[in-house]
Structures are given as structure tokens and as C-alpha cells.
Amino acid sequence: MKPDPRLPPERDGSGTTTRWSASARAGLAVLAMTVRAAFLLGTASLLALLIVRVGADWLDGLDPFSAAGRSPLRPRQFAARSLALDVIRQGILAGLVLVAARRMAGADWRRALALTAPAGSGLPARRLAGLLVAWPLLHIAWVTGTGEAFGAPVARNATLSPxxxxxxxxxxxxxxxxxAPVAEELLMRxxxxARGLRDAGPVLTVATTAVLFCAAHLSGFGLARPVSLLPLALMLGWLRWRTGRLWPCMMLHAWSNLCVVAWMLSPGG
Structure with missing residues (x-):
């Protein structure tokens, strides 16, 4: 029986259902990304704290599970423990990511972490070199500007702990x-x-990993540091998507850190 041309065509609900299904998958992917990052970061932090507390107390001849005979830490002890905590946390984080990737992807774990290049990916070497040259200037300008805006200025002539x-x-x-660049990029990018790219698409994945990266850098200075790192986080996400590889992200992350540290330690004019 032919349809009556005077009646409006029936709407096909398959398009709406598909859109809702895609949105649901994207939302679940973002949730999975957040849970995965929070769990691994939290686990690494707790394990590092336990190792440093027990190990440092043992070296100082103290019982780590007793407050008896304990006195406030001296400045040198505090600096050493803080540094050890950071280093051990990053090392544990990198190890946890590698173990998780191996468990989830098996023998294909390198591809899951973008340590091998997919077919047809890449960024011309000239463009990557240009990015590495120009980025420190933009990054330092943004970091110093946001520091001033949030009342946490980043200035030159800085000194390390004596x-x-x-x-x-x-x-x-x-x-x-x-x-830190290696461990953080193994986790975030x-x-x-990889989890987000399957169901959330590149734009949402880049944005989500950028927010998670910035949130992981919350400190006593409030929002100053997370906001100062937002352009870097977005650029690292774009670089991961554009190249399909993780090593350019590690390179840019390390290069940015080195340039900022060198600028802060340099004598001011």
C-alpha cells in the first residue's frame, strides 16, 4: 500500500536513538577516564607516603607507628622527605600505568599507550621543531601572567631550598x-x-585529560597552578591526537618544565 502523499512522513527515531547512545558512551568514557586517573594517582600517592614515612623514620631510628620520642622535623629532613615523596610517587605512578596497560591490552600494551605509531599518523618534523621553539615563550608568558592575576607571582632570581x-x-x-613528564604523560595522554578516544572522540578526550591534568596539580596556591597549566595540557592533548604518539608529548612536557625552571633560576634584569 502506497503512503498518502498528503500526510507528513513518519519520523525515523533511529537517528535520535543513535545520538543518545553516542552521548551515553561519551559520558561513560569521561567517567571511566576520571575514575582511572583518580585511582592511579591516589594509589601512587598513598604508597609513596607510606614508603617515605616508614623508610625515613627507620633511617632516623624512630618507630613509624609510634609518636614516642618524635620531635618536629628539621628543615633538612622536611626538604628531603618532600623530595623523596615526589620522586617515589612519580616512579610508582609510571609502574602502575605500565602494569595496568599490560593487564588491559596484553601484548598490545605499547600500542594502547601510543608508544608505537599507528598507520598514517605523524606531524612534520619542521612543525614539531617550530612548536618546540615557540612554545616556551608562550608558556612562560602565560604562567607569569596567571601568577600575577591570582596573587601568586612567578618571578626570576628564584633559589632552591638551601x-x-x-x-x-x-x-x-x-x-x-x-x-614527572614521563609518568604524567604515560597516565594522562x-x-x-586511549580510553576516551574510543568512545568520547578527540575533542572531548583532549578537554577531559586537560582538566584532569590541571586538577592533579592543585596545591596550596589554589587555582593559580592549575590555570597556569591549562594551555600546556590542551597542547599536549592536541599533540597526542595529531601525532598518534606519546613521545612528542613527553618531549614538550619536559621541555616546558626545563624552560620554566631555567627562567625562574636565571638572574632578573
Missing amino acids: TLQIGGIVLWFGNVVVL GLVF
């Missing part, structure tokens, strides 16, 4: 320039990004 010995200084630089 309680750190040469070994501690080397370890601090290694953590800031190597270990590696494991978490």
Missing part, C-alpha cells in the same frame, strides 16, 4: 625534567587518553 645538598638538587632536576 637545605638540599648536591645529590638532592640533581634528583630534583631529574624529577622535574624527566621522571597514554592510558587515560
Whole structure:
């Protein structure tokens, strides 16, 4: 029987259902990304805190489970424990991400973390080199500007803690320039990004990982540091999507950290 041309055509609900289904998948992907990042960051922090507390007390001849005979930490002890906590947390985080990727992807864990290039991916070397040259200027300008806006100025002529010995200084630089970029990129633009890209699409995945990255850097200065890192987080997400690889993200992250530290430690005019 032919349809009556005077009647409006029946609406096909399949399009609406598909859109709702896609939105639901994207929402679940964002939730999974958030839970995955929070769990791994929290686990790494708790394990590092336990290791540093027990290990440092043992080295100082104290019972880590008793308050007897305990006195306030001296400045050198406090600086050493803070540095050890940061370094151990980043090391544990990197290990947890690798273990999680191996459990979820099996022998294909390198591809899951974007450590191998998919077909047809890449960014011309000239464009990547140009980004590495121009980015520090933009990043430092944004960091100093947001610091002033939030009342937490970032200035030159900064000094490291005088309680750190040469070994501690080397370890601090290694953590800031190597270990932290590697561990954080393995988590954010590696494991978490891969989960979002499957169901949330590149735009939402880049935005979500940027927010999670900034939230992970909340500190006593309030929103100053997270806001100062937002452009970097977005750029790292774009770079991960555009190249399909993780190593350019690690490189830009490490390069940004190095340039900011060098600028802060340089003598001001």
C-alpha cells in the first residue's frame, strides 16, 4: 500500500536513538577516564607516603607507628622527605600505568599507550621543531601572567631550598625534567587518553585529560597552578591526537618544565 502523499512522513527515531547512545558512551568514557586517573594517582600517592614515612623514620631510628620520642622535623629532613615523596610517587605512578596497560591490552600494551605509531599518523618534523621553539615563550608568558592575576607571582632570581645538598638538587632536576613528564604523560595522554578516544572522540578526550591534568596539580596556591597549566595540557592533548604518539608529548612536557625552571633560576634584569 502506497503512503498518502498528503500526510507528513513518519519520523525515523533511529537517528535520535543513535545520538543518545553516542552521548551515553561519551559520558561513560569521561567517567571511566576520571575514575582511572583518580585511582592511579591516589594509589601512587598513598604508597609513596607510606614508603617515605616508614623508610625515613627507620633511617632516623624512630618507630613509624609510634609518636614516642618524635620531635618536629628539621628543615633538612622536611626538604628531603618532600623530595623523596615526589620522586617515589612519580616512579610508582609510571609502574602502575605500565602494569595496568599490560593487564588491559596484553601484548598490545605499547600500542594502547601510543608508544608505537599507528598507520598514517605523524606531524612534520619542521612543525614539531617550530612548536618546540615557540612554545616556551608562550608558556612562560602565560604562567607569569596567571601568577600575577591570582596573587601568586612567578618571578626570576628564584633559589632552591638551601637545605638540599648536591645529590638532592640533581634528583630534583631529574624529577622535574624527566621522571614527572614521563609518568604524567604515560597516565594522562597514554592510558587515560586511549580510553576516551574510543568512545568520547578527540575533542572531548583532549578537554577531559586537560582538566584532569590541571586538577592533579592543585596545591596550596589554589587555582593559580592549575590555570597556569591549562594551555600546556590542551597542547599536549592536541599533540597526542595529531601525532598518534606519546613521545612528542613527553618531549614538550619536559621541555616546558626545563624552560620554566631555567627562567625562574636565571638572574632578573
